Amino acid sequence: MPEFGEVKAVALRDVWPSEPRDFTPWLAENIERLSEALGMDLEVATTEAEVGNFSLDLLAKDLGSGRHVAIENQFGPTDHDHLGKLITYAAGLDAGAAIWISETVREEHRQSLEWLNRRTDTDTHFFAVEVEVFRVDTSRPAVRFKTVVYPNEWQRAARASAERQPSPRAEAYRHYFQILIDDLREKHGFTRARAGQPQNWYVFPSGTQGVVYGTSFAQGGRVRVELYIDRGDADQNKTLFDRFFTERSAIEQELGEPLEWEPLDDRRACRIAIYRNGSIEEPESKLVEIRQWAIDHLLLLKRVLGPRLKRLST
DSSP states (O other): OOOOOEEEEEEEHOOOOOOIIIIIIHHTTTTTHHHHTTTOOOOEEEEEETTEEEEEEEEEETTTTTTTEEEEEEEEOOHHHHHHHHHHHHHHHOOEEEEEEEEEOOOHHHHHHHHHHSSTTOEEEEEEEEEEEEEETTTOOOEEEEEEOOOHHHHHEEEHHHHHHOOHHHHHHHHHHHHHHHHHHHHHHOOOOOOOOOOEEEEEEEESEEEEEEEEETTTTTEEEEEEESSSSSSHHHHHHHHTTHHHHHHEEEHHOEEEEOOTTTTEEEEEEEEEEEEOTHHHHHHHHHHHOOOOOHHHHHHHHHHHHHTTTO
């Protein structure tokens, strides 16, 4: 007969003695754990983001939509003070999503966030997430994020449709990218994103802040897959781009095709890209081919450039 261990709950302070000094920095370094629980691709922009005389624990970006995400952490059960802070931070930073992380979400606060999700516009989302830590006998602690409040996407989609009908072109983009991210998530584990957006681009985290993989419908009837570098500083971006460029021959040989090396001198960012012809106005059979090309080349770029990115960005 199998023998089973005993699962025991662990107090958060036994793992992280201080929420601001220990838990928040840990979450910033492990944001992919929260991303997985929420079905987002989050990238931390800054910790302790200033909002007037106060500071938000974490300001992140949802790479799939480009929206700012306000994350407020709290040990213990939720309280009115942090509810007010969450709304203040979201408003002050014009966040598209506000995430409240705590040990326990009180019923009155769960109802408050659900009310906000029903009453606010379709571009504003509120989440409540409980963080739990367990041990099995004397094992290492294991952490779990449990989403308690989240916007009802089906309800929101219905409301959005009633409030403003997206253009046929925007809906075509949303449909195209929904299938693309579903394939990348379910078959390849490339992303945690779940919602396609009515836009002509989508980006995905690389594991290095300020550097993303992306695919888009570019100007001139072309489709692009890229590594996009924007670390917040033009000199840093150019330095990393130049480091990649010194390995151009080896990179292109490993890829099996040439790349477009775009320092984008009129912008802060830099880009390393592959192009092909195509537009969202192609017939569906052609869009299936374009989408598969984009998926294949995103995976190829990550395989070839990913290890170099870790080495060259340090």
